[in-house]
Amino acid sequence: MKLYIKNMVCNRCNMAVSDVFEKLGLKTKTITLGEVELDEKELSNEQYQRVKLALENLGFELLEDKRKMLVAQIKGAVVDLVHHTKESLKVNLSDFLASKLNTDYSSLSSVFSAEEKNTIEHYYIQQKIERVKELLSYGELTLSEIAFQLNYSSVAHLSAQFKKETGITPSEFKQDLKRKTLDQV
Numbered sequence: 001m002k003l004y005i006k007n008m009v010c011n012r013c014n015m016a017v018s019d020v021f022e023k024l025g026l027k028t029k030t031i032t033l034g035e036v037e038l039d040e041k042e043l044s045n046e047q048y049q050r051v052k053l054a055l056e057n058l059g060f061e062l063l064e065d066k067r068k069m070l071v072a073q074i075k076g077a078v079v080d081l082v083h084h085t086k087e088s089l090k091v092n093l094s095d096f097l098a099s100k101l102n103t104d105y106s107s108l109s110s111v112f113s114a115e116e117k118n119t120i121e122h123y124y125i126q127q128k129i130e131r132v133k134e135l136l137s138y139g140e141l142t143l144s145e146i147a148f149q150l151n152y153s154s155v156a157h158l159s160a161q162f163k164k165e166t167g168i169t170p171s172e173f174k175q176d177l178k179r180k181t182l183d184q185v
Contacts, residue, residue, distance in 0.1 A: 009083075048062075071116060082131050108120065
């Protein structure tokens with residue numbers, strides 16, 4: 001049985017969700033961003049409600065609507081790509097998502113836009129900007145190195161997109177250093 005969970009955005013989220021299932025005595029096969037596969041074929045209504053409540057107490061949401069499940073999968077794939085991939089982001093986003101989710105991109109795009117009032121491409125840009133903020137706050141890479149790692153065509157392009165999304169330049173951000181948590185993006 002698979003369950004889909006909203007707001008899982010990092011490995012610590014996976015660990016927190018794993019703890020929930022362990023404490024409830026439910027064995028999991030796999031846990032990935034936004035998705036848990038259980039050994040059980042089905043949960044009783046009581047088990048389901050206990051899981052739902054335990055997850056909500058941690059800021060997660062158990063998804064029941066298929067469209068919301070698909071949006072959670074798209075978000076999980078984008079977050080994983082931007083924040084947890086070590087190589088530079090030299091991928092075609094539409095091909096990546098279509099392949100990863102086994103669904104044609106136009107379907108993914110229309111469901112995402114209808115549910116989120118945002119495009120997948122803009123969500124991807126928002127995630128990249130949050131990643132830029134993270135890398136800037138570490139102070140280990142130059143803006144040029146960050147632009148290369150996140151597959152921007154130039155530092156000027158990264159800076160322009162950063163300013164458009166945040167209202168400030170990367171340099172101004174470095175002076176103030178305020179970031180959002182990934183589930184708030």
